[in-house]
Amino acid sequence: MPPTVRNADVSISVAERLAPGEAPDQAVAREKRRHHRQTALRVLCIVPPIALLGALVVYPLANAVYLSFTKSSFINPDPDWAGLANYQAILTSDTFLTVLKNSLIWTVAVVAAQFVLGLASAILLSQKFKGRLVLRSMVILPWIMPGVIAGVLWKLLYDPYLGPVNAVAGGLGLVDGNPAWLGQASTALAAVIIAAIWKGFPLSTIMYMASYQGVPNELREAARSDGANAWQVFLHVTLPAMAPTIRTTVLLTTVWTFNYFDLVYVMTAGGPGTSTEIFPTYIYREAFQNVRYGVAGAYGVISVVLLSIFTVVYLRQLNKSGGLD
Amino acid sequence: MTRFKRPALIGAAALACVSVMTGCGGDSGSGSSSGGSKVITIWDQEQSAKDIAQGYATVVKQFEKEHPGYTVKVETFPFAQYRDKMLVAMKGGTGPDVMTLDEVWTPEFAAAGLIQPLDDQIKGSDVIKQDDFFKGAWESNQYQDKTWGVPLNFDVWEEMYYNADLFKAAGLDPDKPPTTWSEWNDAAKKLNNPPNSFGMGLIGCKDESSSVMTDSLIFSNGGEILDANGDAAFDSPENVEAYEQYQGLLDYSPNGSAGACEQDVVNQFTAGKAAMILDGSWQQDTMKTAAKFDWRIALPPAPDGKDFVGALGGWNLAVNAKSDNSDLAFQLIEELSKPDNQAAVNSLIPALQSAGEKFVNDNRKQPEVILDALASGRPRPASPVYPQLSQIQQSAVQDIIGGADVKSTLKDASDQMQEVIDSNS
Structure with a gap:
């Protein structure tokens, strides 16, 4: 059998590893079989992850996109093709603008505050002091608490008459009377934002703590001996060294916050009116209460598009500017 | 052959994943999905004051004895999740054979073809007789001239709970609670002593209780949600x-009614x-322990000169339209x-008049008030x-809690309702 180029490649390596009494041709055939077996193995290895991805990501996503172009209801469950009607209705509705605005305020405020709070607490908890281990374990509590429990807890904290928030704020003379922070449209969004910041910041703390401690002390020493003050050391040495972690953490918290459902649902169910309605709560309302899968699907697609645009722009911007270096 | 280890592991893991997934899927399914099943599944919501499982156990035992070879599986869910679970299961074709449905969902499920009409079976039944049930309860099963279910329990929104101690402290006679809206406003004003206590606690959060509670105000004043033609009114x-x-009473109620649900x-009140x-x-079960x-x-x-009408x-x-054991x-x-069984699985008032009246008399304080309120009640709109x-x-x-003008708010809402009705007819 005249060896092909491919076989020639194989035969070079084979020539060195001939079994005793084996002709080179036999050895080539053996290697070819091995090669085929390896290819089959590779295909076999790649199938389960692709099947899983297809079943768990691609199919639901494609189905949501399809649904967003259809109209159905509880009593007429078979989806009828509606073209762009859902999108048209959404993009011209006041509710959509409210949901979009709330989602943006909610995400930006929560992520920004979690970044600052996470960074500050990470640096504080990295200092050497007594009881630091206890504090470090306690700071994770909000993060591990189930969202529903946290929601109920904050609802109690905000209770106009029995809650400690008004007791403290009133005692300090900051508020007059007994405002219902969750019960009035003007303050409800801010109130759930504060709860969400508290709930989520420990993850940032943990990430930044690990990253902060990974910055070599020699670097800081060197900067100090060059005459940098503490702030300059932080800004020009510590922060750039932490940049990769910060980048990832901010991206993750943004996506999580944007999609975070439990807290708002438990605390206000999107009310009063639509004042705390964000994408996930509104999608839930349309899908499971109004049973309008088409509209819910369109809201879902819009939120995926928004997040994708953000992610792409964010990553490209960071790559261009070299991150936070 | 060490290089085979990893893929083999991945393969095993993938297999495990798949089997776990199908395992879950198979488990959550029920008798209705597999042909000729010997399992009858029934879904109910969890109820507050009573271990429903105990009540069902007796009934199930009796039923299984009378139908050898069949088993009954009772599954209960918290009310907050019940509708979501039901929607998903029914849509996926894995719903239970028998389910309890909130009155206001019954026409919706009927119109969607998810449950089956029971007229023929009821006609041939020795046990189920329309006249044995409270009238209002039976009516809630009627949709498009068919009967879609059998009432299990029944109650009315609502009674007025009042704190007699606070009445005395405010110089009001606790034996003569307000009976007209103007007396009500006066009493609320006199009882209002913020921030220690308030005249009136009002539900106003974003759930069904805000609708059904304010329905009783509407009905009492001779109003309705939908007119006789099914159009928004x-x-x-x-x-x-x-x-x-309602808006006027907010002056005498604690801040935050827009976030105040029933509980x-x-x-x-109990505080x-x-x-x-x-x-x-x-x-009353809660009041007995907490107040x-x-x-x-x-x-x-x-309203002055009118009678109270509850909602x-x-x-x-109801029976799943896809149940392959619909006779069973x-x-x-x-x-x-059967009266005893209905009482056993209820912490709400049984829908059979005899069992219901006995239940109220045995378990409730001031049963005559409850029976009056029940007799007054009207169903909420039977709309899909x-x-x-x-x-x-x-x-x-x-919006009304937020201070919006009532007239224009109701006009907008009524227009939106009509839009929903039109787009689904």
Whole structure:
């Protein structure tokens, strides 16, 4: 059998590893079989992850996109093709603008505050002091608490008459009377934002703590001996060294916050009116209460598009500017 | 052969994943999905004051004895999740054979073809007789001239709970609670002593309780949600008056009514913060343990010169349209509709008149008030889009709490309701 180029490649390596009494041709055939077996193995290895991805990501996503172009209801469950009607209705509705605005305020405020709070607490908890281990374990509590429990807890904290928030704020003379922070449209969004910041910041703390401690002390020493003050050391040495972690953490918290459902649902169910309605709560309302899968699907697609645009722009911007270096 | 180890592991893991997934899927399914099953599944919501499992166990034992070879599986879910679970299961074709449905969902499920009409089976039944049930409960099963379920329990929104101690402290006679809206406003004003206590606790959060509670104000004033043709009639002058009454009472209620659900308002009452609240008789179980003062109930006040009309609520037993054991499913409903059994699986008032009246007399304080309120009640609109109409109503309630003009709010809401009705007819 005249060896092909491919076989020639194989035969070079084979020539060195001939079994005793084996002709080179036999050895080539053996290697070819091995090669085929390896290819089959590779295909076999790649199938389960692709099947899983297809079943768990691609199919639901494609189905949501399809649904967003259809109209159905509880009593007429078979989806009828509606073209762009859902999108048209959404993009011209006041509710959509409210949901979009709330989602943006909610995400930006929560992520920004979690970044600052996470960074500050990470640096504080990295200092050497007594009881630091206890504090470090306690700071994770909000993060591990189930969202529903946290929601109920904050609802109690905000209770106009029995809650400690008004007791403290009133005692300090900051508020007059007994405002219902969750019960009035003007303050409800801010109130759930504060709860969400508290709930989520420990993850940032943990990430930044690990990253902060990974910055070599020699670097800081060197900067100090060059005459940098503490702030300059932080800004020009510590922060750039932490940049990769910060980048990832901010991206993750943004996506999580944007999609975070439990807290708002438990605390206000999107009310009063639509004042705390964000994408996930509104999608839930349309899908499971109004049973309008088409509209819910369109809201879902819009939120995926928004997040994708953000992610792409964010990553490209960071790559261009070299991150936070 | 070490290089085979990893893929083999991945393969095993993938296999495990798949088997776990199908395992879950298979488990959550039920008798209705597999042909000729010997398992009858029934779903019910969890109820507050009682271990329903205990009640069902007796009925199930009896049923299984009478139908050898069949087993009955009872599954209960918290009310908050019940509708979501049911929607997903029914849509996926894995719903239970028999289920309890909130009255206001029954027409919706019927219109969607998810449950089957029971007229023929009821006609041939020795156990289930229309006249044995409370009239309002039976009516809630009627949709497009067919009967879609058998009432399991029944109650009315609502009675007025009041704190007699606070009445005395405010110089009011606790034996003469207000009976008209103007007396109600006066009493609320006199009882109002913020921030220690308030005249009235009002439900107003974004859920069904805000609709059904304010329905009783509307009905009492002669208003309605839908007219006889099924068109929206939410902005009638009667309804405007009813919601103005509601808005006026907010002056004497704790801040944050827009976030106050049923349980929050009950807490206000049991904590002595609210002197009066509107809620149903099922809350007496909570009051008995949580209210440490002289609490009483009364028929809620009505507009001057009119009678109080409550809004009915309750749960029906229905049969899955896709059940392949529908005869047995109906027999299970028959079993559950015997007076003793119906009482055993209920912490709400049994829908059979005899069992219901006995239940109220045995378990409730001031049973005569509850029976009066029950007799007064009207069902909420029997519309296949009721849940959507109710959400519009809830938003309107929240706007009204926020201080919006009642007349224009109801006009907007009524237009939105009509839009929903038109787009689904």
